Amino acid sequence: MPVIEIRELTKRFGPKLAVDSLSFDVRPGMVTGFLGPNGAGKSTTMRMIIGLDRPTAGRVTVNGRPYAEHPDPLRQVGALLEAKAVHTSRTARNHLRVLAATHGIPTSRVDEMIDLVGLTDVATKRAGGFSLGMGQRLGIASALLGEPSVLVLDEPVNGLDPEGVRWVRDLLKYKAAQGCTVFVSSHLMSEMAVTADHVIVIGRGRLLADSPTAEIIRSASSNRVTVRTPDAARLQTALAGPDVKVTTAGPDLLEVEGLASARIGEIALAERIVLHELVPQQASLEEAFMEMTADDVEFHATATSTGGPTRDRSRV
């Protein structure tokens, strides 16, 4: 049974259609990644899940009901939002006590969460002085406070150090293994590739993909093949063609773009070149994502040339 059900969800900010009749489910027992270019509507969707933004149309339920209709919301969903949600003059511990008090959660649980996220030393310091990563840890502590069965996390690893990133990854996987529903947005594709079992991709507020991560990666076309041969130089010449790019990746290793592995094998046979390896490369999640969202990126950056100092933008 899906835990988060989103149906025809639409959110309009004035003329801007941020979320456009979006429908999908998030299921328990796995980590579901939520991907999309900047401004795709991920944060808006997440805010609507916990009722901070009201949908213009459509509906979203968590564990069978709109979030606000649960008697114990923090026990249902633990949320970490994109923007800071802490009073800057209050200490981390008091911030958590304030939230715990609304549900009758004991203060002992507050201290447990502080220890868990590693904020013990700064628990009595003003949250306003926290670094990005410390603020993120406090946000994670508040999300876990009510022992929720659903986690909705908007870019949780943003600003975390490598140890913190790994800790969050392990936490999400652990929660999912426990049967929790974990819905997490991120722009870090390599991180998502190892954390998410399932991904939902949106662009301009519309659903682009809703599949297992492995399937998304498999379906993405890759045109890279690595070839290992003792006769690399000769093969390189043999493969040369207008749409083919061959790069040397090692003394006997070539990386070929623009030719199928079967074709490379045929050419090698014709030239009587021995091949030790002929491996089609799988696309990365990043490539799959780029391919999928190519038409839906709203904010394009200008490509930065690495061609030489004269074209280096920072020197202009």
Next chain:
Amino acid sequence: MTAAVTSVPVSAPQPAPTRVRVTQARVIRSEWIKFRTLRSSWITLGAGVAGMVGIGLLISWATNNRWTHMDPIERLTFDPVNRSLTGAFLAQLAIGVLGVLTVTGEYGTGMIRSTLGAVPKRLPVLWAKLGVYAVVTFGAALVAAFASFLGGQALLGTHGVSLSAPDALRCVIGVALYLTVVGIFAAGLGFAIRNTAGGIATLFGLLLVLPGLARALPSSWQQWIVPYLPSEAGGNVFAVLRDPSTLAAWTGFAVFCLWAAAAVALGAWVLSHRDA
């Protein structure tokens, strides 16, 4: 042995009060923790109390000192009770600013998203905030009112009155109520406007600037407008001698409460209808 392990354990019945869920009482408790864990709450409230008492004592002392130089009409309309409570005009600045800030401070920092994430029904937060702030303000204002009155009357010497004088007790409690309603008015505007500068400007525009503007109207209109303005109406509750054109003490206070109620109603509407 296996059977014993796999048998479903009968879960112990949860004692009702410790169950994890949101109740209005818990939201009130949460708001009380919020209030007391901000140092600025106590500083502002303390400044309001000190300012009110200080001004009351100073003005009472000055009045007594200058008594022989006062003109006869001034002596005739002299209201010793009201005079000792003059500091309420200063205290209302502190209480008004703090009232706006308890709400807009959450919007400014983003705390409101945590608050409403925990209490997504939203309105319990408004009632809890108003309740906590009203009780705290009333307590502080009552202390300030008694201190101002007792100290002020002592400094007024032979021109002072005792608490058993007609209307004296009503005025002392009345000024505390007036300041409490200023706080509620302010918090209501905070919910409606969500912005600190806007909230404070609106509050003091209504309390302090509006009467001045209304007095610039043709005098035939003034009698229909001025007595009903918030501070004009509310101020009667701590005055013994009133200008006949103003409302009676409790009538005026009721009108003032209506203003505050309107601000709260607007705040409640905005809170429950607009995105956080």
